[in-house]
Ligand code: FEO
Ligand code: CA
């Protein structure tokens with residue numbers, strides 16, 4: 001018998017009769033009908049939900065004392081909570097092939113790094129063990145490692161630059177699969193575990209979907225255009241209802257060196273330039289455009305990984321489009337077709353949605369194996385009157401024709417940004433993570449910031465991106481027509497404008513109720529309906545006076561019914577707080593702390609970050625390390641309540 005699929009983190013859409021418009025007032029009214037008549041599956045509601053058609057009162061009241069903004073070198077959580085480090089960069093993942101100890105001086109080899117946690121943790125997802133259970137004491141964690149700071153990664157930083165250092169940097173990228181269990185001493189990484197696995201910038205993977213095999217994807221390594229090597233700059237992520245992980249390739253353009261040859265417009269549109277931000281090309285021909293002009297086309301995709309099968313080959317799913325993918329947030333339609341909401345994180349880029357052609361099969365995991373290869377990609381237009389449209393990115397539709405330069409659907413997908421330009425989508429303020437509310441199915445998405453808006457030669461403010469020089473960012477939300485994730489129309493409003501209430505610049509005041517924040521980035525709904533907001537104010541901006549008042553990067557919790565927002569966590573100096581996941585019982589919260597000690601300038605000098613941060617090992621330790629931490633309540637209760 002096949003086990004039931006976990007439903008605890010799934011948003012399932014449902015029919016609604018109320019009008020599509022989303023007035024600013026009466027938000028609770030919107031929630032009123034959300035629970036009635038909806039397939040809630042096994043959603044744990046902490047006793048607050050009713051399926052009788054009566055009013056849903058929202059999540060239980062926030063039950064913790066908010067903490068002050070802090071500028072110090074530790075992780076702080078509210079009174080009554082505790083936090084401990086689970087796994088940091090360089091810690092053994094528990095591979096059966098070996099568990100080399102982390103060495104603080106950077107002298108671990110590339111081969112050792114392949115058996116250790118990667119650098120700069122970003123997204124995280126919790127997959128209960130065994131598959132199909134709602135186990136809250138044993139799980140697989142899938143963790144993204146977005147990029148490397150080569151000043152910290154190696155002995156002597158980047159001098160001299162060698163093939164071994166390129167190999168180690170590539171080994172520190174990608175994804176870790178860790179098996180973890182709750183023990184009497186708290187959560188631990190299981191070592192050894194047959195599930196433990198690293199996926200890196202060199203791991204063989206398949207390319208599937210409409211663009212697979214296209215001539216633009218063929219290289220000297222792979223003349224078929226269907227076999228890629230590696231994934232990189234894995235930022236946010238997502239999951240499927242059949243228990244696979246989605247990892248999203250974001251700033252992949254940095255890794256390529258264009259050299260002196262002219263760079264085609266199709267690559268320029270994604271930011272590929274004569275000089276990249278890494279020096280991989282000096283020792284790996286894949287990243288030298290003069291030698292491998294098509295290699296960049298093999299990045300910028302969403303990659304599906306089966307964490308339960310350590311032998312599985314990751315698959316790049318081209319139907320979901322190619323851009324600087326931040327994340328992929330799932331919603332399930334009443335007919336079991338699926339939608340994923342996705343941001344393209346760059347100033348003036350777009351919000352996307354992918355809807356599957358076919359319904360998923362909850363009883364046969366294998367039947368969903370290629371579901372992500374067939375469906376429709378859309379880009380969002382946010383009209384000034386609060387309505388919105390999903391614009392199909394389908395060859396032959398909306399001007400995506402041969403006459404207009406689009407050869408076929410593969411071309412539309414490989415040049416997704418150009419296709420979205422053509423159909424007239426709305427240029428946004430850096431769309432980062434999204435989150436789908438577990439009962440209202442409203443979608444929230446962070447627009448982290450866009451200091452360029454309204455500057456000379458750039459688009460000015462519009463209703464959905466209302467501030468010129470938007471340094472503090474905002475959170476948008478929308479509701480699909482009929483509450484159906486497949487809908488092509490929606491209504492939208494702005495949930496909150498980030499800002500500093502005490503700023504002398506009136507244009508930078510936000511409207512957050514409660515504890516304010518800047519540059520919202522990570523976003524996640526827990527099953528109770530709390531919205532978790534994580535911030536990524538850049539290190540250079542943190543040196544400004546107004547940001548200093550708001551403290552180090554942090555995580556907050558919002559009650560989306562009242563808008564009340566409380567600060568729950570502050571991170572160590574120079575970090576970003578990004579990615580969170582919760583055990584199904586709501587009692588363990590896993591959070592990633594990325595790039596503690598990030599210096600404002602040169603990253604290549606190991607001594608500089610150390611001066612800003614030595615988290616988590618302390619002054620006696622040495623190099624700051626990105627890490628996953630676990631937050632629990634001292635009394636063992638549910639987080640946030
Ligand atoms: Fe990797 Fe847009 O953050
Ligand atoms: Ca991000």
Ligand code: CA
Nearest residue numbers: 432448521536
């Ligand atoms: Ca960010």
Ligand code: CA
Nearest residue numbers: 146536576594
């Ligand atoms: Ca980041």
